[in-house]
Amino acid sequence: MKKLITICLALMTAVPTLAQTPVYLDESKPIEQRIDDAISRMTLDEKIAVIHAQSKFSSPGVKRLGFPDLWTDDGPHGVRPDVLWDEWVQAGQTNDSCVAFPALTCLAATWNPAMARLYGESLGEEALYRNKSVMLGPGVNIYRTPLGGRNFEYMGEDPWLASRMVVPYVKGLQSKGVAACVKHYALNNDEEYRHQVNVIVSDRALHEIYLPAFKAAVQEAEAWSIMGAYNLYKDQHNCHNNIMLNKILKQDWGFDGVVISDWGGCHDTDEAVKNGLDLEFGTWTDGLMMGKTNAYDSYYLADAYKQGILSGKYSTKELDEKVRRLLRLFYRTTMKKNKPFGFLCSDSHYEAALKIAQEGIVLLKNEKVKKSKGEKMAAPLLPIDVTKTKRILVVGENAIKMMTVGGGSSSLKVQREILPLDGINVQCSMFNVQCDYARGYVGDTIQSYNGVTVGRSLYETRSQAELTAEAVEKAREADVVIFIGGLNKSNHQDCEGHDRLSYDLPYAQNEVIEAILKVNPRLVYVNISGNGAALPWIDKVPAVVQAWFIGSEAGEAIASVLFGDVNPSGKLPFTWYASLDQCGAHALKAYPGTWREGHKIIDEEYKEGLFVGYRWIDRLKVKKSKGDKVKSEPLFAFGHGLSYTTFQYGKVTADKSSLTADEQITFTVPVTNTGSRAGAETVQLYIRDVESSVERPFKELKAFSKVFLQPGETQQVSLTIDKSALSFYDDKAADWTVEPGDFEALIGPSAGQIVTRYSFHLQ
Numbered sequence: 001m002k003k004l005i006t007i008c009l010a011l012m013t014a015v016p017t018l019a020q021t022p023v024y025l026d027e028s029k030p031i032e033q034r035i036d037d038a039i040s041r042m043t044l045d046e047k048i049a050v051i052h053a054q055s056k057f058s059s060p061g062v063k064r065l066g067f068p069d070l071w072t073d074d075g076p077h078g079v080r081p082d083v084l085w086d087e088w089v090q091a092g093q094t095n096d097s098c099v100a101f102p103a104l105t106c107l108a109a110t111w112n113p114a115m116a117r118l119y120g121e122s123l124g125e126e127a128l129y130r131n132k133s134v135m136l137g138p139g140v141n142i143y144r145t146p147l148g149g150r151n152f153e154y155m156g157e158d159p160w161l162a163s164r165m166v167v168p169y170v171k172g173l174q175s176k177g178v179a180a181c182v183k184h185y186a187l188n189n190d191e192e193y194r195h196q197v198n199v200i201v202s203d204r205a206l207h208e209i210y211l212p213a214f215k216a217a218v219q220e221a222e223a224w225s226i227m228g229a230y231n232l233y234k235d236q237h238n239c240h241n242n243i244m245l246n247k248i249l250k251q252d253w254g255f256d257g258v259v260i261s262d263w264g265g266c267h268d269t270d271e272a273v274k275n276g277l278d279l280e281f282g283t284w285t286d287g288l289m290m291g292k293t294n295a296y297d298s299y300y301l302a303d304a305y306k307q308g309i310l311s312g313k314y315s316t317k318e319l320d321e322k323v324r325r326l327l328r329l330f331y332r333t334t335m336k337k338n339k340p341f342g343f344l345c346s347d348s349h350y351e352a353a354l355k356i357a358q359e360g361i362v363l364l365k366n367e368k369v370k371k372s373k374g375e376k377m378a379a380p381l382l383p384i385d386v387t388k389t390k391r392i393l394v395v396g397e398n399a400i401k402m403m404t405v406g407g408g409s410s411s412l413k414v415q416r417e418i419l420p421l422d423g424i425n426v427q428c429s430m431f432n433v434q435c436d437y438a439r440g441y442v443g444d445t446i447q448s449y450n451g452v453t454v455g456r457s458l459y460e461t462r463s464q465a466e467l468t469a470e471a472v473e474k475a476r477e478a479d480v481v482i483f484i485g486g487l488n489k490s491n492h493q494d495c496e497g498h499d500r501l502s503y504d505l506p507y508a509q510n511e512v513i514e515a516i517l518k519v520n521p522r523l524v525y526v527n528i529s530g531n532g533a534a535l536p537w538i539d540k541v542p543a544v545v546q547a548w549f550i551g552s553e554a555g556e557a558i559a560s561v562l563f564g565d566v567n568p569s570g571k572l573p574f575t576w577y578a579s580l581d582q583c584g585a586h587a588l589k590a591y592p593g594t595w596r597e598g599h600k601i602i603d604e605e606y607k608e609g610l611f612v613g614y615r616w617i618d619r620l621k622v623k624k625s626k627g628d629k630v631k632s633e634p635l636f637a638f639g640h641g642l643s644y645t646t647f648q649y650g651k652v653t654a655d656k657s658s659l660t661a662d663e664q665i666t667f668t669v670p671v672t673n674t675g676s677r678a679g680a681e682t683v684q685l686y687i688r689d690v691e692s693s694v695e696r697p698f699k700e701l702k703a704f705s706k707v708f709l710q711p712g713e714t715q716q717v718s719l720t721i722d723k724s725a726l727s728f729y730d731d732k733a734a735d736w737t738v739e740p741g742d743f744e745a746l747i748g749p750s751a752g753q754i755v756t757r758y759s760f761h762l763q
């Protein structure tokens with residue numbers, strides 16, 4: 001009897017425990033075991049449901065089992081305001097104003113991985129507050145042509161720089177329990193015809209230039225999701241591309257996360273089933289194109305897939321694999337216990353946005369200029385010397401235009417955005433400097449974008465002649481003229497969906513600048529953009545600043561650099577060409593490609609191969625022959641950026657002069673701050689393969705380090721590489737390889753200025 005009571009008691013205690021904690025909810029069990037258990041409990045309908053959208057930005061969890069819906073959102077510069085469930089119209093919430101962080105070109109220009117970590121963490125905290133589990137970003141497509149409409153959302157032209165910056169961004173974001181969705185995988189390098197471009201690229205260029213940042217995000221940062229690109233590769237859309245997704249991403253790189261289609265990037269059930277797509281979003285079967293609402297059942301991975309399974313066309317093998325990946329994402333995000341709550345628009349996020357903006361602004365040019373004809377050479381124009389400045393004139397529409405709106409899916413609704421003119425006004429009033437403004441030209445007068453009304457009216461009725469005359473008259477009287485121009489995120493001006501129409505600055509900017517220069521040469525040109533542009537008056541303008549689209553704190557960041565509160569330390573993440581013919585894609589007329597018959601597909605062959613950005617510039621220099629018309633000096637080299645102090649590089653040494661393939665080699669170079677104020681310098685190491693069996697770029701960035709130096713201070717800057725920095729992708733072996741022989745380490749402050757070199761040998 002006693003025994004029977006014991007057994008009953010044991011059963012009574014055991015049964016509720018089992019009922020309470022099924023394996024899939026048991027946190028003490030390994031995730032894969034929990035996934036197996038969850039899959040075994042899911043119905044076919046539940047499985048089909050989790051692999052496609054249910055609204056513009058959400059997909060369902062599994063209600064019956066307690067998995068919440070999955071909410072995604074753009075990305076990548078802040079958390080986008082909510083749209084309605086099934087329409088692109090703003091939901092009109094009052095709790096979704098965010099902090100806008102600087103666009104990713106600016107982040108890349110900091111050349112500071114710590115800034116990328118800060119960026120990811122801050123964005124993650126904003127996303128958590130808004131209950132978003134997947135942020136649609138960051139973007140790491142390579143800056144191949146300066147016409148690229150979305151370059152501003154990416155991290156520049158160099159695979160190494162983009163890799164070093166994407167890893168901490170993803171890690172920072174995911175440390176908060178929010179998934180990164182790294183985009184747009186892959187070869188989405190121009191926006192024009194983005195749904196129809198079929199990219200033809202060599203395997204070497206693919207692996208050496210276009211894939212490394214994605215690979216680093218997957219293998220080093222362990223990104224939990226990735227977004228397929230709109231375009232095609234080998235005649236197959238990248239959202240269901242067998243080579244890109246099954247072979248490279250999942251098989252070779254071991255990606256265990258979720259492949260999400262770009263919105264409307266899925267086109268075929270069969271390919272979507274078999275070629276590695278896991279989660280379908282934005283297919284054009286609803287309000288977007290065909291006016292049919294609630295059409296999510298018509299998605300390629302919805303009813304059509306289910307019917308295919310029921311009829312025996314497909315087994316459930318692929319479905320279970322997709323569901324497994326989704327469940328893994330759920331456990332990493334929505335099902336993650338003890339997640340912080342996150343917060344929106346905190347002081348710490350504004351501070352992060354400001355810091356990143358200040359570190360990313362690039363001082364491109366800063367020459368001495370005479371104040372008046374009789375005067376001796378004065379100091380450089382920047383930072384503005386408030387003791388000698390009574391009147392400042394600010395010219396240009398971009399001084400008063402909100403830049404956190406526009407540009408496509410990265411457009412934001414911010415709690416605040418400090419405009420450049422407002423930031424400059426604050427500085428001027430602190431020092432009793434009179435600050436005047438002239439519009440100069442009219443670009444984009446749209447008053448509202450995506451439901452966000454601009455803070456300052458851009459309405460204008462005056463003619464161009466009147467605007468120019470006003471700017472010139474006011475400039476006559478000014479001690480310094482600050483022209484704030486560039487692009488503006490309106491259509492064809494750094495905006496998703498289309499590329500730029502030309503390399504020139506738009507509107508009447510050049511004309512106004514030339515007119516001002518005739519009466520006042522003390523002009524600072526501040527360029528707002530994510531791309532370079534032709535600057536035909538460059539020799540006449542003493543100071544040029546690249547200020548990107550830098551988010552909520554734009555005005556304060558720009559003013560702090562112009563007035564010298566901050567010593568600029570940004571470096572260009574791309575080559576700033578003097579003209580388009582210095583860019584390989586254009587020199588070889590490879591852009592935008594050739595339409596096939598029927599005008600449905602445009603083939604774009606990346607004829608320049610590996611020679612993107614500075615790699616092409618170096619090639620121009622190496623191969624230059626007499627009579628070549630194209631100038632080989634760009635306006636500003638990749639990696640270029642000045643400071644208000646000066647740096648001197650000593651001679652590079654190394655810990656060895658010969659290494660085996662298993663060893664590392666460390667180069668050390670002393671760098672001294674030779675000026676009178678504290679500043680930061682990014683020391684760049686490029687590797688040159690002296691002799692190779694294949695054609696290689698003259699040099700390639702393989703390490704860099706940003707050092708902060710007090711006046712007079714010297715630091716020994718060490719940069720370590722291993723054989724991966726010496727390798728190339730062998731297309732015959734379909735793998736990376738390294739050849740023994742002589743190499744050179746080239747070190748300097750930019751790709752255009754190598755100041756010390758070291759020869760070494762790989763055994």
Ligand code: BGC
Binds near residue numbers: 074075136183263
């Ligand atoms: C863009 C993506 C974006 C998505 C959702 C697409 O048009 O290409 O980058 O994340 O829309 O807004």
